Structures are given as C-alpha cells and as structure tokens.
Amino acid sequence: MEDNPSIDPFVSDVPPPRNRRFTPSLMTQDLTGWARKHQTSLHPDVEIYLDPLTGLSFRATKDLPPASKIVNCSYQTTLSYLNAISASSFFHNHESVPFPPEFIAALKQDDPNIIGHFFLMQQFLMGEQSFWWHYIKLLPQPDEPERLGIPIWWSETDRRFLNGTNAEPPIKIREEMWRTQWTKGIFLLRKRFENWEEYTYTLYQWAATIFGSRSFRASLTIPKEILGQSQGSVNDLSLTLDHIGKDRFSVLLPVTDIGNHNGTNQVNWLPDPIAGHFSLATRDVFTNGCQIFNYYGDKSNSELLVGYGFILLNPENDRVNLKLTPSPDAIRLRRSQSCHAIRDQTQPEQEFMFQVRMSIGKNGCQGMLSTFSEGLIDTLICMVANARERRFIEQNPGYCIEKASTPFGGPLSRAFIRALSILCEKLGYEMKRIETTALSLG
Numbered sequence: 356m357e358d359n360p361s362i363d364p365f366v367s368d369v370p371p372p373r374n375r376r377f378t379p380s381l382m383t384q385d386l387t388g389w390a391r392k393h394q395t396s397l398h399p400d401v402e403i404y405l406d407p408l409t410g411l412s413f414r415a416t417k418d419l420p421p422a423s424k425i426v427n428c429s430y431q432t433t434l435s436y437l438n439a440i441s442a443s444s445f446f447h448n449h450e451s452v453p454f455p456p457e458f459i460a461a462l463k464q465d466d467p468n469i470i471g472h473f474f475l476m477q478q479f480l481m482g483e484q485s486f487w488w489h490y491i492k493l494l495p496q497p498d499e500p501e502r503l504g505i506p507i508w509w510s511e512t513d514r515r516f517l518n519g520t521n522a523e524p525p526i527k528i529r530e531e532m533w534r535t536q537w538t539k540g541i542f543l544l545r546k547r548f549e550n551w552e553e554y555t556y557t558l559y560q561w562a563a564t565i566f567g568s569r570s571f572r573a574s575l576t577i578p579k580e581i582l583g584q585s586q587g588s589v590n591d592l593s594l595t596l597d598h599i600g601k602d603r604f605s606v607l608l609p610v611t612d613i614g615n616h617n618g619t620n621q622v623n624w625l626p627d628p629i630a631g632h633f634s635l636a637t638r639d640v641f642t643n644g645c646q647i648f649n650y651y652g653d654k655s656n657s658e659l660l661v662g663y664g665f666i667l668l669n670p671e672n673d674r675v676n677l678k679l680t681p682s683p684d685a686i687r688l689r690r691s692q693s694c695h696a697i698r699d700q701t702q703p704e705q706e707f708m709f710q711v712r713m714s715i716g717k718n719g720c721q722g723m724l725s726t727f728s729e730g731l732i733d734t735l736i737c738m739v740a741n742a743r744e745r746r747f748i749e750q751n752p753g754y755c756i757e758k759a760s761t762p763f764g765g766p767l768s769r770a771f772i773r774a775l776s777i778l779c780e781k782l783g784y785e786m787k788r789i790e791t792t793a794l795s796l797g
Contacts, residue, residue, distance in 0.1 A: 380405075382489075382493045383403045386489045386490060388489075389490070390429075390432060390609060393429055393432045394429035395426070395427065395428045395429045395609065396426070396427050397425070397426055397610065398419070398423055400416050400417040400419060400423075401415060401425050402414050402416050403613055409615045409646070411613050412613065412614075412615055412646050413613060413614055413647040413648075414646050414647065415641040415642065415644065415645050415647055417643050418643050419641040420637070420640060421638055421639060421640060422636055422637065423636060424625075424634045425614070425622070425634075425637060425647055426634065427634050428609065429631060429632045430445040430446070430581055431446075431631070432490075432610075433446070433576075433606050433609070434474070434475065434478070434487055434609070435604060435606040435607060436468065436474070436598075437577070437595070437606075438451075438474060439459075439470045439471060439474035440470070440591075442582060443582050445581050445582075445631060448474075449485075449486035451474070451477055451478070452548075452549065454470070454474075455543070455548055457547060458470075458473075458543040458547065461543050462540065462543065464594070466539065467598050467603050467604040468603060468604040469536045469539065469540045470540075471566065471604050471605070472536070472540075472563050472566060473544070473554065475491075475565060475566065476554050476561075478491055479561075479562070480553055480554075480558075490607075490609040495565075497557060497558055497560075503561070503664070504568075504663070505564060505660075505663065505664040506522060506660065506661060506664070507526060507530060507564070508560075508564070518792045519788045519792035520657065520789060521657035521674075522660050522661050525657075525658075525661050526661055529661070533559060533560055533563050534556065536559070536563070537556050537559040540559070565607070566605055567662060568663050568664070569607060570605035570606055570612070571611075571624075572602050572605060573599040573603075573604055573605060573606050574602050575626070576606050576608065576624065576633050577599050577606060578627075578628040579628075580629075581631065582595060608633060611649075614647065614649030615648050615649065616648060616651040616659070616663070617667065618667050618669055618672065619650070620638070621639045621647075621650065622636060622637060622648070623635075623638055635649060651663070654672075655673070655674040656672040656673050656674070657676065659672070670713050671712060671713065673712075673713055674710040674713075675710065675711040675782070676710055677708075677710070677711060677731065677778075677781070678708050678709075679707040679735065679738065680707070681734060682738070685737045685738045688740070688745060688748055688749070689733065689734050689737040691748070691749060692733065692737075692752050692753075692754075693752050693755075694730075694733060694753075694755040694757065695730065709727065709728045709734075710727075710731075711726055711778075712725075712726050724762075729757065732757050732774055735777065735778070736767055739774055739777070740767070740770045744769070744770050748767070754766075754767075756771050
C-alpha cells in the first residue's frame with residue numbers, strides 16, 4: 356500500500372454545479388417542509404427571509420415575548436459524526452453506505468471530526484438520494500467560493516490584505532490542518548470504498564468550512580440521555596460521551612443554523628432529551644419585523660472573519676490576539692495565584708491566549724489595564740519576576756496586580772513596569788509590520 360493518496364490536490368476537483376433552478380424562497384420552502392416532516396419546526400410567528408446584508412435570516416412576524424422557541428430542531432434531522440456511526444436511535448445514517456470498518460476504527464478514537472466531514476461529503480455526493488438533500492442544496496456549494504465567504508476561499512490577491520494581521524496565522528494553521536486531515540482520511544478510504552476518488556481535497560475543504568461556519572458545539576447541544584440506547588458497545592458509548600464533553604466534533608442543526616450573529620446574546624440554547632429536540636429560545640422581546648439573531652460567542656473581528664467571513668462594525672470587536680509561552684516554572688507560579696482560572700475548560704490550549712482591546716473612554720491605571728484581557732498582565736509578571744518577586748507571589752497567592760489599587764507602588768511594581776514595557780514593544784512591532792504590509796499593497 357502506498358504512503359500517500361494518488362490524487363493531485365492542486366488539479367481542479369470541484370464537483371459540477373448542482374441543479375440551480377430553485378430560487379431561495381422555493382428552497383427554503385423545501386427545507387421547512389422536509390424539516391416539519393421530521394419534527395423540526397419554526398415558531399408560527401417567525402419566518403425565514405433573504406436579508407440583503409446577512410442573507411437567509413430569521414424575522415419576527417409578530418411581537419415575540421421572552422422564552423419563545425424560535426426553532427425546535429429534532430435530533431433526527433441533525434448531521435454529524437454520530438450519524439456516520441449510527442450512534443443511537445436518534446442518529447441514523449439513513450441508508451448511506453457505511454464507511455469501511457478500518458476507516459472508522461482508525462479515526463474514531465482521536466479524529467471523530469474527520470469522520471463527520473467525510474460523512475457530509477458523502478451526503479453531498481449522494482445528491483437527491485441523501486436524507487439531508489433539502490438542507491444540503493440550500494448551503495453554499497463547493498463551486499461557490501463567494502458564498503462560502505471565509506478567507507480560505509478568497510483569491511491570493513484579496514488575501515494579501517490580511518498579511519500581518521491577526522487573521523493571517525489562523526488561516527495558515529487551518530489550511531495545514533485540513534490538508535492533514537483529508538490526507539489521513541483518504542489514505543484510509545482509498546481502494547476500500549466505492550467512488551473514493553470523488554472525495555477530493557476541495558470537497559473536504561467545503562465540508563470543513565460548512566462545519567466550521569455553521570455547526571454547534573456538541574457539549575452544548577447533545578444531551579447524554581439521548582445516547583442511552585446506543586447501538587454500540589459500552590466502550591463505544593463511553594468514548595462518544597467523552598468526545599461530546601470535550602467537543603471533539605461538532606453538529607449541524609438544519610434550520611437552526613440560519614440564525615446570524617450580531618454580537619449580542621439575546622437567545623438561550625435549550626437541549627431537551629425528553630422531547631428529542633434542541634431549541635433556540637428568545638431571552639428578550641423581539642418586535643414585529645425585527646431580525647432574530649443567534650449568538651456565536653464573544654469573538655473578536657479577526658475570529659469572526661476567519662471563521663465566518665464577516666466582521667461587526669463595533670470598536671470593541673477590534674482586538675489583537677497575544678499568545679504567551681510561559682516556562683514550566685512560570686506556569687506553576689501563575690497557577691498558584693487565586694486569581695488564575697482557565698476560561699474555557701474544554702479548550703485548555705487557550706489558557707495563555709489573551710487579547711488587547713481598544714481603550715474607549717477609560718482613564719487612569721485601571722482604564723489602561725481594561726484594554727488587556729483578564730490574566731494577561733499577571734501572567735506576564737510571573738514570566739518576568741525575579742527571585743524576590745517570585746517568593747512574594749508564592750507567599751501571597753491572593754495578590755494580583757490586576758486587582759491591586761496601586762500597582763505602580765506595590766511589591767511587584769518593577770515586574771509590572773517590565774511587563775508593560777514588553778507589551779509596548781510587541782504591539783509597536785506589530786503596528787510597524789502592518790504599516791509595512793499596507794505600503795506594499797499600494
């Protein structure tokens with residue numbers, strides 16, 4: 356067996372255009388009709404419409420009070436890794452040809468997300484034979500990069516404008532990750548599966564884009580109770596529950612994913628294992644004619660651009676990401692402080708990822724510190740502390756500069772000034788790099 360797939364990922368491998376005779380209104384009617392047939396429904400006073408700015412969107416047709424369920428999405432219509440392995444009575448592969456056992460066995464332990472991506476590719480290739488066809492045909496298609504929107508699908512000329520910005524590194528990381536994932540998957544699939552040649556890299560990019568820009572976190576949407584009747588072994592169930600808890604794969608929720616993001620959390624996510632559906636419910640009153648937005652989380656404009664292809668015209672969304680790499684001793688010292696906390700337990704790699712925000716109308720030391728995300732200054736102090744300062748931090752775990760009333764006059768003032776100096780140098784360098792890039796763009 357060869358070490359690498361014998362497919363040239365650089366040749367044009369975009370599938371031919373699908374039937375485009377449908378208008379968006381007819382396709383949404385097809386989608387909602389299919390959804391209702393399988394217990395997924397819209398609130399009677401909510402409609403799907405085509406907004407000139409946000410595309411397909413939800414809109415209230417009457418005043419909606421708080422706790423109105425905008426969408427009830429049946430778990431039977433969701434699409435994810437769970438369907439590829441027919442995880443329970445709620446999650447079927449709907450007569451899709453099962454992937455080879457070797458493919459599932461090799462990937463299910465550490466890469467269930469790859470299986471989910473290949474399953475979506477399979478459903479696309481099945482066309483009208485797919486259970487999810489009415490959903491898939493409404494998605495941006497693989498030969499429509501302008502609709503896919505995210506920078507990975509931009510031309511090289513357009514992507515040059517992101518050089519030197521926060522958006523550049525994650526785009527490169529994402530490209531490398533997707534290519535590695537596809538190579539791993541196609542190597543296991545090739546010559547063991549009918550039409551394996553059709554599972555091209557471009558189609559994988561499309562599937563990964565759809566999951567990346569439209570899916571929901573498994574830990575927040577899939578209750579463990581609906582896997583109680585798992586069709587696999589006890590070990591398989593335990594592994595699946597672990598994947599869900601750690602968000603090792605994500606879930607597509609047809610109809611529910613039409614909701615857009617405006618940066619304000621006005622909805623609740625409500626998984627209901629008894630009713631067998633996931634609901635999107637209003638927190639606030641939505642008046643007649645208003646668009647109803649979902650909430651994607653507290654994300655900066657660079658994160659929104661890379662992941663979803665848009666930004667918000669809000670100064671507070673313009674933030675710079677900073678990744679610190681403390682030594683093991685500095686990590687131990689920082690974790691000894693009572694003010695230290697990992698913000699997201701499911702993403703431990705984010706422990707030392709911070710942001711610098713714009714300073715808006717805030718003066719004084721605390722105003723300056725508010726431009727940095729919580730923990731940045733205290734972590735940096737642990738990294739630059741001398742022996743005397745380290746002893747003080749160890750003996751006073753409750754003392755943190757970010758909470759101190761007089762940080763310039765306290766016992767860690769030297770380390771505080773050093774930390775600010777390092778930040779100024781780093782941010783100054785990044786500013787010059789962006790300015791140099793801007794000049795090269797003409």
